[in-house]
Amino acid sequence: MAEPSSWIAIVDDDPSVLRALARLLRARSFHVKTYQSAHEFLAVLPDGLPECLIVDWQMPKMNGLELLRELTRARVSVPTIIISAHGDPDAHQRYTSAGASAFLVKPLQASELLAAINQARCGSKPPA
DSSP, X not given: OXXXXXXXXXXXXXXXXXXXXXXXXXXXXXOEEEESSHHHHHHHGGGXXXXXXXXXXXXXXXXXXXXXXXXXXXXXXXXXXXXXXXXOHHHHHHHHHTTOSEEEESSOOHHHXXXXXXHHHHTOOOOO
């Protein structure tokens, strides 16, 4: 399996969210690749792993939790930040139990996202 490299993947079915997050992270000198579905992201995994994955919770066909489970099943370890328009405490628990580094609620605060990325890249989980 490929080793993680210095890029961040963003998976969200909303093109405006992809553009906004990519613009924010590129302005902070991150190399970013965007994907409009979990399946699109999974298709590129043989080419290399991102250093961090930012994925939307609710997407058609394969949601964020299903993507995390598929990565686990394939024995692929990528620090993952889940983003959601809903602050559901049960979902937060499910995702952190499934291995997510962080669960952030939209609209995202730049400082909160950047802190979660830093923690994910450094291999530590934020406090619950």
